[in-house]
Amino acid sequence: MKTISSLNSLMPIRLLVVAVLFLQGVMYPHTSLAKESGSLRGLEASIVTLEITRQTYDYQQPWTRRTDQVTKMGVVLAGNEILTTADFLQDHTLIRIQKGGRGLWVEGNLKWIDYHANMAVIDLSDSKFWVGLKPIVIAKQTPSRGPAQMVRWRNGVLESRDLSINRLSVKKGKLTFIDVLQLELDTEIAGIGWSEAIVRGQQLIGITSSKEEHTCAALPASFLRMCLAARQEAKPFRGLGYFAFVWQRSNNPATLEFLNLRGEPRGVVVLDVPKNTRPEGALQPQDLILNVEGFDIDTQGDYLDPEFGVLSMENLATRNRWAGDQVRLKVLRTGKEVDTTYQLPKADYKADSVPDAAFDQEPEYLIMGGLVFQPLSVPYLQSWGTDYLRKAPFRLSFTTQNKTSLDRPSLVVLSTILPDSYNLGYQEARWLILDAMNGKKINRLSDLIEGKKAAKNGLHELFFQQGDSLSKLMLDATQTDEATQRVLDRYGIEKPFVFAPATSTKETPQR
Amino acid sequence: MLSLPAGAASPEKSVIQITTASQQPSWDAPWRFDSVRRSSGTGFLISGRRIITNAHVVSWAKQILVRRYQDPRPYSAKVKFIAHDCDLAILEVEDDRFFQGMESLEIGDLPPVRSTVVTYGYPAGGEQISYTRGVVSRIELQSYSHIGNRAYLAAQTDAAINPGNSGGPVIQDDKVVGVAFQGIPGLENTGFFIPTTLVKHLLKDVEDGVYDGFPQVGVRLVPLQNPAFRQALKLPDDDLGARVDHIFDFPKTKELLRRDDVLLKAGGYAVASDGTILYAGNRVFVGVVFNDFQKGETVPLSLWREGKTITVNLPLDIYQGDRTEGNQYDVLPRYFVFGGLVFTPLNRDFMRTLAGGWTDTPNNELFYELFYRKHESPLTIRKEPVVLASILAHGVNANLETRGRTLIDRVNGIKIEQMEDLVRAFNQGTNSAQHVLEFYPDRNLECLDRVATEAANPSILKTYGISKDRRL
Numbered sequence: 001m002k003t004i005s006s007l008n009s010l011m012p013i014r015l016l017v018v019a020v021l022f023l024q025g026v027m028y029p030h031t032s033l034a035k036e037s038g039s040l041r042g043l044e045a046s047i048v049t050l051e052i053t054r055q056t057y058d059y060q061q062p063w064t065r066r067t068d069q070v071t072k073m074g075v076v077l078a079g080n081e082i083l084t085t086a087d088f089l090q091d092h093t094l095i096r097i098q099k100g101g102r103g104l105w106v107e108g109n110l111k112w113i114d115y116h117a118n119m120a121v122i123d124l125s126d127s128k129f130w131v132g133l134k135p136i137v138i139a140k141q142t143p144s145r146g147p148a149q150m151v152r153w154r155n156g157v158l159e160s161r162d163l164s165i166n167r168l169s170v171k172k173g174k175l176t177f178i179d180v181l182q183l184e185l186d187t188e189i190a191g192i193g194w195s196e197a198i199v200r201g202q203q204l205i206g207i208t209s210s211k212e213e214h215t216c217a218a219l220p221a222s223f224l225r226m227c228l229a230a231r232q233e234a235k236p237f238r239g240l241g242y243f244a245f246v247w248q249r250s251n252n253p254a255t256l257e258f259l260n261l262r263g264e265p266r267g268v269v270v271l272d273v274p275k276n277t278r279p280e281g282a283l284q285p286q287d288l289i290l291n292v293e294g295f296d297i298d299t300q301g302d303y304l305d306p307e308f309g310v311l312s313m314e315n316l317a318t319r320n321r322w323a324g325d326q327v328r329l330k331v332l333r334t335g336k337e338v339d340t341t342y343q344l345p346k347a348d349y350k351a352d353s354v355p356d357a358a359f360d361q362e363p364e365y366l367i368m369g370g371l372v373f374q375p376l377s378v379p380y381l382q383s384w385g386t387d388y389l390r391k392a393p394f395r396l397s398f399t400t401q402n403k404t405s406l407d408r409p410s411l412v413v414l415s416t417i418l419p420d421s422y423n424l425g426y427q428e429a430r431w432l433i434l435d436a437m438n439g440k441k442i443n444r445l446s447d448l449i450e451g452k453k454a455a456k457n458g459l460h461e462l463f464f465q466q467g468d469s470l471s472k473l474m475l476d477a478t479q480t481d482e483a484t485q486r487v488l489d490r491y492g493i494e495k496p497f498v499f500a501p502a503t504s505t506k507e508t509p510q511r
Numbered sequence: 512m513l514s515l516p517a518g519a520a521s522p523e524k525s526v527i528q529i530t531t532a533s534q535q536p537s538w539d540a541p542w543r544f545d546s547v548r549r550s551s552g553t554g555f556l557i558s559g560r561r562i563i564t565n566a567h568v569v570s571w572a573k574q575i576l577v578r579r580y581q582d583p584r585p586y587s588a589k590v591k592f593i594a595h596d597c598d599l600a601i602l603e604v605e606d607d608r609f610f611q612g613m614e615s616l617e618i619g620d621l622p623p624v625r626s627t628v629v630t631y632g633y634p635a636g637g638e639q640i641s642y643t644r645g646v647v648s649r650i651e652l653q654s655y656s657h658i659g660n661r662a663y664l665a666a667q668t669d670a671a672i673n674p675g676n677s678g679g680p681v682i683q684d685d686k687v688v689g690v691a692f693q694g695i696p697g698l699e700n701t702g703f704f705i706p707t708t709l710v711k712h713l714l715k716d717v718e719d720g721v722y723d724g725f726p727q728v729g730v731r732l733v734p735l736q737n738p739a740f741r742q743a744l745k746l747p748d749d750d751l752g753a754r755v756d757h758i759f760d761f762p763k764t765k766e767l768l769r770r771d772d773v774l775l776k777a778g779g780y781a782v783a784s785d786g787t788i789l790y791a792g793n794r795v796f797v798g799v800v801f802n803d804f805q806k807g808e809t810v811p812l813s814l815w816r817e818g819k820t821i822t823v824n825l826p827l828d829i830y831q832g833d834r835t836e837g838n839q840y841d842v843l844p845r846y847f848v849f850g851g852l853v854f855t856p857l858n859r860d861f862m863r864t865l866a867g868g869w870t871d872t873p874n875n876e877l878f879y880e881l882f883y884r885k886h887e888s889p890l891t892i893r894k895e896p897v898v899l900a901s902i903l904a905h906g907v908n909a910n911l912e913t914r915g916r917t918l919i920d921r922v923n924g925i926k927i928e929q930m931e932d933l934v935r936a937f938n939q940g941t942n943s944a945q946h947v948l949e950f951y952p953d954r955n956l957e958c959l960d961r962v963a964t965e966a967a968n969p970s971i972l973k974t975y976g977i978s979k980d981r982r983l
Contacts (some may be wrong), residue, residue, distance in 0.1 A: 167935065244955070252910040254958035258945040271954040397880055425736030425784075461742050463565075468886040471756050472771075473730075476739035 043151055044158045045185075046076045046136035047197055049101060050084055050108070050122070053094040059383035060416075062363035062374060063493045067093065070288050073152050074122060074196035075204055078135040082108065082122040085195040086221065087117050087174060090359035097134055098235060098431050101153035115359055116176040116347040117227050118209055118219060139203040140227075142170045142183060142220040144308055145236040148205060150216075152190060152196040163187040168220060170312040174210045177356050178242035178347045179226045179314035182209070183218040192216050222307065225440035237493055241323040241344025243314060245283055250299045259288045260335030266290060267332065268301040268313070280294055284333065292316045316394070317344055353410050354378065354399045358500065364445050366497040367492075368452065368460075369475055369483040370420040375434065375445055376411040393431045395467060414464070416492050422483035426473055432464040451477050452480070513517070522682050523640050525616045528553040528578040528633040529602075529678065533571040537950035539864040539900050542856050542977045543844035547573065553632035553679030554602060555687065558615045559954050562588065562602040563710060564678030566595045567690050569602065569654050570840040579613065582642060590715045595840050597709045598657040598692050600678075601717065609885065611660060618714075619686030622647050622792045630670045630691050632679030636730055645670025645702075650793040652705060656693050659859060660837040661723070664790075664799050665692075665703045672702025679695070708803065716805055723806040726827035729761030733772060734785045741784075744773060745818040751775055752815055753786035753797065760832065760889070767823050768814070774952070775820065778803065801827060835859060835895075837880060845930050847981045849937050850964035851903035851971045852945070854919065856930060857881055857896040864900075865916065871943065876952060880918060895929035903975050907967045911957050913950060920930040920951035930983055 017264040025151075049071060056068045072082040074097070082097065089095075089110060106129050113120040143165055150161045166184040173180045183206045186199065193211035197204055198218050206218030231237045247268045248255055256265055267288040290296065293316050295303035305311045305319075321327060323346030331338050349355040355377045363380070367374045374380055377400060382391040389400070399411065414432045417423050434442040437451030438461055452460065455477035462473050484496050521670060528549045537543045554567030554577065562577065569575055569590055576585040593600040622628060630643050645668045653665035668681070672691045677906060680924060681689035681704045689704030718722055735754040735768045737930045746752055752773035758765055775781070778800040780788035804810055809824045835858035846855045855861060865874045866973070877898060885892045901915045902908055919927050922936035923946055947957040972980055 129930060184588060248955055249912055252958060254945050255909075255956060255959045257960075258943065258947055258958040269956055271956065286956065382653075394875070394878070395883065396885075398875055424738065425734055425740070459739060466887050468883065470733055474737065474740040474743050476742075481740075 017492075032062060034286045039177070042134070042202060043136070043197070043199065044100065045132060045134045046500050047153065047158070048074045048076065048082055048133070048149055049098040049153045050074045050195075050422070051096040051105065051208055051503065052088050053092075053093040053096075054088060054090065055264045056091070057363045057379075057382045059374070061361050062365040062498070063495065064374075072193065073196050073207075075197050075207065076133050077121070080127075080130050082226070084120050084122065084463070085174075085207060086113050086118045087209065089113060089120050090115065091361075097122070098153075099123060099129065101158060102156040112231060112237065114227070114239060114421060115357065116173065116178060117180070118175050119224065119227055121231075123230075128158075133442050136197070137203045137421070139200070139205045139221040139383055140225070140417070141307060142168065142222045143200060146200075148185065148198050148200050149255050150185075150187070150192060150196050150208070151199055152192075152194075161187075161189050162177070163189065163216070166215065168308045170315040174217070175357065176240075176347060177349075177352075178240060178254075178317070179312065180240070181220055181223050181311070181315055182490065183220040185216045185218060186214060186476050187211070187216045188214060189216070202212050223318075224505055230322060238322040238324060238346075240318050240347045241321060241325060242317045242347050243327075243342070244274050244345050245270055245342075246302060249287065249301055251287065256288070256299075259286065259332060261288060261332055263480070265299050270331075280370045281329065284331065286333075287338075288332040288338065289313070289329060290332055291350065293319070293321075293328055323347065339486075344404065350410075353408055355410075358469060361500045362498045364498050365415075366445050366448055366486055366498050366499075367418070367487060367493065367495075369480045370418040370423040370449065370487040371414055371417060371426070371475075372416045373412055373448060374415045376413045380413070380415070396431055396433075399433075410444050412445055412448070413463075418487050420483055420487050420490070422479055422486075429470055429473060433467075435463045437462050445497070447493060452477075481493075521614060522629075522631055522680065522685060523580050523596065525556045525614055526555065526580060526614070526631045526633075526640060526680060527560075527564075528640075528889055529554050529564055529568055530576045531572040532574040532587070533569075535571045535575055536843050537864075538844050538855065538861045540853070540859075540898075541844040541906075541982065542979065543846075546959050551635075551675050552674065552677040553691070555736070556610075556613055556615045557574045557618060557632070557680075557687075557714075560603065560610055560615075562604070563680075563687075564600050564602060565690065565705075566593050566598045566600045566840070568678045568693075569593065569600050570595070570657075575602065577602070577609070579609065592713070593841070594713050594716075594722055594724065595838070595861060596655070596658050596661050597663055597705065597891070598705065599690065599705065599710060599713050601714075601874045616680060616682075617686045618710060619683060619688045621650065621706050621793075622688040623792060624649060626683060628670060628681045628683045628688060628704075630668070630672060630676060630679055630681050630702075631693060632672075632676035634671075634675035636672040636673070640965065641676075643671040644712040645688060645700075646964070647731060649713045650702075650706065650791075650795070652799060653798045658837040659704045662721055663709055663802055664706050664795065666706050668702055669700040672704070676702075687864050687919060699899060701917070711806070712802065719857060723800050724829045726804055726806050726808070727761070727830045728798075728827065729759040729764040729830060730755045731757040731759070731770060732774060736784045737981075744771065744815065746773060746815055751781060752784060753782050756774065758829075761828065761830065762825050764830065767825055768812075769816065773815035774812060775815055776811075777801070778810050804940055805873070832885070838863075842981060845983055846900075847930060847933055847983065848903070848968075848977060849973065849980070850906040850907045850967065851914075851975075852948075852959075853900045853915075854897050854905065854930065854933055855900045857898045861898060861900065862927055864927050874916065876918065877916065882963075897930055897933055898928050903971055905967055905971050905974070907959060907964045907971075913955050915958050917950045917955065918952070920954075921947075921949040923947055934981065934983065 027404050053069045057066045059062050066258050070088050074082040077083050095108040097108045098105050107127050108124045110124040111121045111123045141279045145165050166186050193208050196208045198206035205221045208218045210217045248271050249355045250409050267290045270287040273283050292313050297313050300308045301313050303313050325342040325344050349357045381388040381392045389397050412434045416430045432465050438454035440451040458478045460475040460477045514967045534544045534547050554562040554564035575588040577588045586604050588602045588604045591603045592599045599767050624647050633718045648667040650666045651661045654662045677692045679691045680687045689706050694702050732753045733756040752775045755772040777797050782797050788797045804827050806829050809826050812823045814821050880896050897919050899915050899917050925936035927933050
């Protein structure tokens, strides 16, 4: 009886305590959180929230657009700048920044971006914004294992969650086709991958870039420091380079013997060197790469990095090396060791005949008498879904698999036909890669303008690449413009064409 | 022997139940056979003591047993002719007793759409003969799934056609108007039968004792409905004529036809601008016309060329160039095993062994090679692309990077155009201590120690139960 009565008497006091704490949490979140998470004290002054609004496009109807929005994180750098991942900044229309996890939003400006590095720097003109903020310390070294914390603003609260570093690896980045150094972390945290800060103590060891199942990838501090320093040293930023050649592991002793290697198994076999990256004699198929930049290469294609341990040799293309740099190689060629160099080509989406991405530009298209032409690109193929290799028309998606065999700088596809009396009879023609128009080869969309001018006898003659479907069609050249305008009016399309700017790289965006 | 019931209606007396025991090879382990499969179908007797059924009922059959209507006794039958392209077969039974009291069915013509037909057969779900009544819903060109890469005239009916009905007669006015053969998964009340035009073609074809098949013209014909294109070709606006868009590698066709010729008439049928003709009251693709012709016969074509109508008599031939793109039957797959590496020709049957979709990334190089290369790069095609189908694990191949399902380009410097090249390349003596294998299109390089591999070959064959290292 006594016990019960004692408990009863205590309950109102406990409830009161909970109520007061709750009230305090609502009214003074910063103060209370700073007190609760002592190890994070100060980090709230170095992490900001970014809200990005951007345009997205439907490549099946490239003249349409919609807006999309995402909230992600940024870290404060010295010099009143904010570092974040480049992800989702493509085609942005508005950047808003918030400090302290709540309160006013301030408009930011994109100052620098590199999609292959997946890094962006943002600044803003309102000098008052920086009051109370302080630059984060980027760790000089990136740990390759052990505990770490993810820090982000969430619902007005600076959230800190434990995660565990799995390893450092070199693999394809989220926005690029090249292999870059990445920090892999084991985590169950939901919604992570949007540039959240990964810290150990008070130091930044990475910013997250993606999450797949239970593994989160982050750009490691070493990579961040390297790119930020290079950005300061060389303007414009030279960009990341990469090894464009194809190599194969050499675990097979018979292959090494065939290549006349003496001694311990080592090296990797060069299979293919794209012609545009093959200076005479620099690197040849069936070369055995033994050493890159002074590092011995094992049969798996790995080297021993003094900072990170065993990594893929692909990392040596971005380890303090930039597009245009010469990388030193030692190869075994017809049984003799040869010292040579390889000039790193710049990672550039447009260098590919079927580009992986087309950022910061409206989708290109051209409508001619209801025939819709578009450049063949991965974003176009992705309009069939992320599983486009299965779902897109095979002959189009397969171009992404054998790019090296394509003999054109880019491809133009007749993507669809907007039915009109002008194009009667061709309603089913689509997904055809163009070869020529009126005798002019069509390598890019703008070639169609010249092709159109070359009409003969009042007719347009279009030829498609040799294949298993329609090879040719003809149209009345005297009626094309009238039909185009009729189609635009009928289908509610503002412009008959959109072409990309001539420049392919973007160092300082102008908006 | 039991006599047939006197009161039975005549068609069912001629309908035959067929049971088979069949066994297919395994295309990714081509020395091996899958387990024996028992299945049943239907057939019917026609003149000359011939039994008509579907090719797919008796393909790969090790044993064929036939039973008469309400007679429990099985008789042994064998395939006299088989036409995989149109999914028909002719069986024969040696035992005279089988035919006692049986009457052959008469073969009729193409039934009109909306007319009533009755299918006879022995479908799953019971032992007795089954009858289902329906109407002919439509008649047009359909893909024949047994071969996989051919389309012929087919009639659609709402009469139930189920597994076991295959090969059974579709009857109208006591005459056979078709042979039940396939359905489309997911479609209800939809079955297809082979019209008698194809059955008659088969019967005429085999009169010389050899089945040749259906000839083709070898052109890609496309609609010609755009006014500008028609004007450019100076064609009248009469909605007639389809354009020759491409000519395939058919010698006579290449000689007599040209690209942009407009086909106005074929075998007496007027060709509409969408490439169709009116065939027995049905609007169907003009290709149906050529299916009425036999190998070596000549089809008269009326063509529009350079503003004038001309007549061309085109000799027709059988095209075998796309054989590997279709399913193949009754011919065991070719293979060669060397150092545990299993090589086999690339064909549709091998593609069917691949996990996942044919166009999945791991398989799409093979898919392209089989179905697209000849269209896009005809000068680069090989007579018989050879694929490294699998690797039988052994010490001599333990460290290969390649995991199989890859096309072989060269062995010891010899370009592999067909299986025989492969054997020759491995057998030829060189100074090299390795066999050097190059794959395509990725140029992967693999080597096998020459002495160790050749020494290991017998034990690899023994370990994996392969009696012969090759079937060529």
